[in-house]
Amino acid sequence: MTTRNMIQAINDAHRVVMASDPDVIVFGEDVGFFGGVFRATEGLQKAFGKTRCFDAPISEGGIVGSAIGMAAYGLKPVIEIQFADYIYPGYDQIVSELARMRYRTAGEWAMPVVIRSPYGGGIFGGQTHSQSPEALFTHIAGMKTVIPSTPYDAKGLLIAAIEDPDPVVFFEPKRIYNGPFDGHHDRPVTPWAKHPASEVPDGHYTVPLGKAAVVRAGEAVTILTYGTMVHVALAATEENGVDAEVIDLRTLVPLDIDTIVESVEKTGRCLVVQEATRTSGFGAELAALVQERCFYHLEAPVVRVAGWDTPYPHAYEWVYFPGPLRMKNALRQVLES
C-alpha cells in the first residue's frame, strides 16, 4: 500500500499492465521521453523502451486510427489524448471505426483500445482545456465510458479498462489529479494524502467496470454523479446537513442500474449532478432512467445540476462551474418539492 495521487495511481496502473503484458503499447502527444503534460506516463519509456511508450504527432485522428490498426494486429494500445477538448479530430475513428469494429466484423476483430484523456474544468483552462464531453461517448454503441474519482479507483478502473476486450474511453477529472475538490475554489487545495482513497495497493488489482460505488449512505435523497462532482456533492451534503446517498457511477456505460434503482426506491428523491453542459448531457439519460424505473417511488421531480449551456468561459469559470451554491439550491429544490 502506497499513498498516491491520481496521476501516480494512473502511472502505476500502466506499469503493472505493461510489465505483465508485452502487447500493451502506450502512445500519445508528449507521453514518451517527457511522460505527458500531466506526467501520467512519466518513466514508462525508460522502463519499457521506446517501442512500448512513445510520442505521437499532433494528430488525434492518426493516434486513434493507428491504435485501431495496432489492435487489429493483436496489440492493446493505451493512448492518451492530451485534453478531452482535443479528441474531436479522432472522433470519426472512434465513432465509425473503433466502437463498431467488433460488431461489423461479427466478432472477428475486437478492439481492446483504451483512450485516456484528462477532462473537466476548474483549472482556468478556458474553452479548449475544460470540456466534459462524456455524453458524446456514452451515445456511441460499442464504447464504454469510465470516469474515476479517486486514486484507488483510477488505478483499479484503468487496469480493468486495459484488460477489457472492448474499447474504453477513460476520462480523468484533471481538477482532482492532485487532490479532491469540494467546489470551494477560494479555499486551499487539499492533497490526496489526506483522503483514504489515496491508499493505493501496489501491484495488480481491478475495480470492475459497470459497478457504481455508494460513497455515502443516506436516506433523504439519492445523488447520482461522477468525477470531480462526487467530491463537490459530498461536501454539499455535509455543508447543508442533508442525509443524502451519494453514488459515484464510475462507469457511465455500461451503467450500474441496479444500484441506482435500489437507492432511489429507498430515498424517493433524486439529484443528478454533472459538470458538463446541461442540455443532452448524461444527466438527462440518468433522469430518464430514474423516472422510467422509479416513478412510483418518486416524491419529487428529478432535479439536474449541471454546467450552463455555454462554452467554458475563462474569466467566469466559477460562474459556469456547478459549485456549492448551485448544489445547495438544487438540494433544497429536490427536498422541498
Place this chain on the structure above:
Amino acid sequence: MTEPVPTRRNAPVLALHVPEPAYRPGDTPDFSSLVIPAAGDTPRPEPSVRAGETHPLTTALVRVLDEQGAAVGPWNPRLDPDMLRAMLRNMKVVRVFDDRMYRAQRQGKTSFYMKCTGEEAIAVAAAYALDREDMNFPTYRQQGLLIARGYPLETMMCQIYSNAADPLHGRQLPIMYSDKAHGFFSISGNLGTQFPQAVGWAMASAIKGDSRIAMGWIGEGATAEGDFHSALTFASVYQAPCILAVVNNQWAISSFSGIAGAEQATFASRAVGYGVAGLRVDGNDALAVYAAVRWAAERARSNGGPTLIEFFTYRAEGHSTSDDPTGYRPAGEEQQWPLGDPIARLKAHLVSLGEWDDERDAALDKEIDAEVRKAQKAAESQGVLPEQGFDRIGSMFEDVYAETPWHLREQREQALAEAREYLGHDIA
C-alpha cells in the same frame, strides 16, 4: 497628418477557381493531349534508395506493357506464364462476378452493389505481389484481393445478399467484406479511415519484430480527408513497413479528380512533402502494378520505410448501383480512355508470348461464367436480402460488446416482442 487607410485598395478583383472537368455530357472526350510516357521509359531505382531518389517517379508513369502487348523496360517483372494466366483468370472472375452481382441488385436481390470495372488489374496484381500473410486495409473496389487470395465467391455473395450464410450476419452494406484469414480488413463506408489503420497495423508488426507488412488503399477523392495526411505523417515518422496505395480512378461519385486536387499535382507527388518513396503507375497494366507493389514490398520488408503508390486508372462504370454517370460525364468516355482495358492488355501480352490464344480465352470465359453462376445459385439457395425474415433478429444485439450489457439485453427482448406482435406469432 497621416493619410486615411483606404477601405478598398485599387487591386485586381479576386476570382475563385472551381475546377471543372474537360468534358461534360454531350461533349466528345479527347484524351490525345494527355501525356503518357511510353512503356519501359520510366527508370527503376533499387528498392533501397533514399526516398528522394524516387520522387521524379511521382510525376512519371511506371508502365511495362506496350501497345503491342510486349513487356518492356526495367520494371518488367518477368513473370512465369502460369502466374500471368492465373492473374488473367482472376481479373476475369472479378469482372464476371461484378456483372452478375450488379444484375442481382437490379433484380431486387440486394440493396446495393459496386463494380470495379477497368480497375481489375490493381487489386489482383497487388495480391500476387504481396505475400499471402501481408495485411490489406482495402476500400470497396478491391474485391480482387479477396478473389485472388481464394476467398469463396459464394461467401462474398452471401455477404452481398445479407443472407443466412453471411459471415457478417447481415450487419454490413453489401461488398463491405471482412476476413482475417484472407488478410482483408473490414471495409468502412467512411472513406479514408482505413489509411491510418493500415499504418498502425504496420507499426505493430514492426514493434513485434514480425516480417509481415500492411497495404492501405484509398481512392483519389478521399486523399482530401485528414486521415490520408495523418497516415502519411505516421508512416513517415515511424518509417512504418507499409504500402499506401491511391487508386486514382479519376471520379469520386460525380466529382472529377480536380476536386481532390489533381489539377495542381499528381497524387503520387503527395509523397514528396512527407519524405516517403513515391511511384506513379499505370493501373491498367497488370505487370506494372505487380512490379511496383513488389518494389514497395521489398523496400518495406527490409526496413526501408513506406511507399506511396498512385495507380492511375479510370472508373469505367458508375460509382455504385445508386449512381448514373451519364448525368455528369460523357457517355462512353471510358471507351476513349487511352490506357485501355486491363484484361485485354494482359491477354494480348500472353498471346504475344505464345502462351494464350482466342480459343483458350473463350473456353476460360465459359468456365468462369459457369463457376460464378454456380456460386450464385449456391448463395441464393441460402436466401437473398428481401427474403430475410425474423429468424435471426436476436443476433443484431450480439457483438456490440463482448458481453451483452443489461440495456442491450432489455432492448433485445423489446425488439423480439415487437417482431412477435408484427408477425402475429411466436419466434425463436
